[in-house]
Structures are given as structure tokens and as C-alpha cells.
Amino acid sequence: MELKRIGDFAWELPRAGEMRVPGWIFVSEELLRPLLSGTEGGEDEGGGHEWNALVQVRNVACLPGIVTASIAMPDIHPGYGFPIGGVGAFDPDGGVVAMGGVGFDINCGVRVLTTPLSRSDVEDRKEEVADSLFAHVPAGLGSEGKIRLTLNGVDEVLKKGAAFALERGYGLPEDLMYIEENGRMDGADPGAVSARAKEREFRQIGTLGSGNHYLEVQYVEEIADRAAARAYGLEEDQILVAIHCGSRGLGHQIGQDALPELERASRKYGIPIRERELVCAPIRSPEGGKYLAAVFAGINCAFANRQVIAHLVREVLAPLFSLPHGAIRTLYDVGHNNVKFERHRVDGEERTLLVHRKGSTRAFGPGRRENPDRYRAVGHPIFVGGTMGTASYILRGTEVGMEKAFGSGIHGAGRAMSRAKAKKRWRGQELVQDLAKQGITVRAHSYAGAAEEAPGAYKDVDLVVEAAVGAGLNALVAKVRPLVCIKG
């Protein structure tokens, strides 16, 4: 595939064939190289689909009703249907909602809590902090939470999101102000969610899960943007807690249920299926409407999940450091596997679009009314999770990002190596010991899982951030380092 350079950190995949718009890939030369080494039409573990992130950018560009471009963030790597790091905005008239644009872990995202603690408060108590968090926050594959829901309770979670958790006494009212959508997505319909999906939520609310999900105690190493840091209440050496998780089994089941339904819809409406998960339905069709109502419910499930986990973190840290719960505040909570209706300027005209972000964080810039009052002037924070052994970053939305990428940003380092390959190359136990020597206390529910998450299996997060900032999509606010990491 021929790419045209259109900027220092921007490349265009020109419109050709059945593409309705061009592809825009925001990467540096160095990050572009591995993308070009994939083989088009190559075999993959999933059954012989084209397993190449750039092919996926092109496939998304072929979907009906896509607006402006099929966009890839600097952490782009192959996903199901959409690339991870992919953004696609669609016109509600004639456009589609695509399962691959959301993925299985609906509203997977990050919440960051601020504390009044500084690095020195935690540094020599890391083992104690790690053990307490590990014991109190349920995590790992198939883990079950401390809360049991009834069927009616699950419906309430799906309708109310984080507010449900608050009603049950998990969290502080001010938390809601600092969650994307205030923690509650409109248009969620529990009736669009299967009984099987709901059954998976009965015992799973308030659990971290596995894979790349984690709970991390971090300190602020460096502040790059004083004004934004002031608005966010961040200082150097300050202790933060990052919670990375999603909608667990429920979101996964919504995705599984949607596959055959949207496959039928794709055929019914005559939309070519270019990859198993790139099935879709017109936004205004009954099938599209049902899928959206189910996804919105899944989004609420993840908001509620992170809200409960934030409470569990407070239950651990407050007594340990003699703090009131109110001293541990929600900086922000924002997802990176979502689809939603948003207002955007396209060619000078304000329009409502359905924006898919798959492994891409919403990153609204200065002035947007969706931002909390305290953040309105600088844009809301976004969280870029590095790996167990490397830095994470706090960035913010920008006006350039609003124009070029529908207000989107990066979400992490992005995998550079498959999970299978990483598992062969590293041993989890050795990895945890190595990290301990570097001052990072890791508690993992699965050593095999930890090996898959080896820092070496990811791209260099510093380069990914450099590209996002260089392209102007996001602005750098602060760099943070891990002290304690709980892995699923």
C-alpha cells in the first residue's frame, strides 16, 4: 500500500477502489515501519483474515457513510475489524454502526484518582500497599466481586452506570462530575442485552479482570504543562492511582451476541463484510438501533465497574494513610472502546456524527461543553497507560485534535508483539522479580498473564506520546511512573 506523507507525524492512504474516504495515519517514521512489515492477505490466528492494521484502516474507509477519513492514532496495531487505535465517524443518515469499531471490551477505559500523598509516603510501604490492594480488589480471569446483583440490579447498572454504584454507597457524589458522560450513557436499553450477557454481570461488578487491565499506584515524575496541571490539581511527586478495566464478561457477551445479528444485517443491507468483526448495520435500522442500545448499556456497566473499584481503592488507602475518602478524588474517567453521537465541525459545518473509537480515547479540547467546569479552559485529561515497567502519561485534548481526529487521542503504548509470542519469550515470575529490582512492586494473579504483558511486548510509549503530541492531536501534561502494579 502506498502512503503519502502529509505531515511530520501524518500519512495518508489515498482514496482508491471502494474506499469512500482516505485513511489518515498519525505516526512517526519509526512507528510506521512495523506497520509496513505486515503481509496483506497473510494468515492469522483468527482464521485467515487479513491481519494488518493498515488493511483495517482501508477496510474501515470502505464502510457506508464514513465522514472525512478512516483515522489511526500513533498506537495503531491490528485489532478485530477496526485497527486498535482506530477512529471512524459516520453520518447518521446513511452511515453504519460497526461492531469492530467498539470491540469486545466495551468502554474499557481508565480512571485516575488523585491523592494528597507524595512519593515518599508510599515508597517504603509499597509491599503493604500492594498486598492490601491485591487482597481487596478482585482481579484475574473469571474473578468475582464482593457485590451480588439480582437480575433487576443488573438492569439498574445498565441504565444508570456509575450512579447505580453511588446509590449503593460506593463512592462520592462528586465522582460523577469527573466521568465522561457523567458516568451515565443516555439511550442504554437493558432490553437490548441478552440474558446470557446479564448473567455474566451478576458476580462481576467491581472486578478488574485480566489481560492488559491493571490497578497502579503511580507518582508524578514531571509536569510539562503548568496551567493544565493546576486545573487538574496535579503536582510533582504526587501519588495517583490508575484503574484500567472495562465491562468484563457482559461487554464481551454483547459483542458475541452482535456478531451473527450484524452479519445478517450486513447481508440484508448489502454491505460487504471485509472481516468477520467488521459487520455492521445502518445507524437508523432496527438492527443498528438495537446494537447501539446494547453498547450504551455496556458502556454503563464499565462506568459502574470503575466506580466500585475506585471505592475499593479508597477502602484500602484511606485507613492505611489516615485519609478521609474525600481526600482521594477522581481526576477523570474516560473510555477508549466506545461509540457515541457527538457534535463535530466538518468543512465548517456543525454536525452530529456517530464516532467509533477503538483503542482510542475521547480527547475533547478547550471549550467543549462536555468538559467539567474546572477543565473547560484546557480540555479534559486523557490517560495513556504504558506498561508495568514504563512510564504512563497524562495528556489533554486539543483544538487540532478536534479538527483532525474528531477529538480523539492515544490510549496506550500499543502492542508490538502478539500475546502468544510474548508468552514464549518471557517468564512472568522473572519479569516480576526484575521489576521489583527497578522499584516497581507487582502482584499478578497469573504469571502467564504477566508474561503476555511484558514491557518488551509493547511499543515504546515515549515514541507513541511523541507522535501524538507532534501531530498536535493531544498535548502533554504530565509523566508518571509506577510504584505498585496489580495485574489480573
Add this chain to the structure above:
DNA sequence: ATGTAC
């Protein structure tokens, strides 16, 4: 990502 399987 995922009760790694219909």
C-alpha cells in the same frame, strides 16, 4: 478483552 468453546 474473554467462565480463552457451540
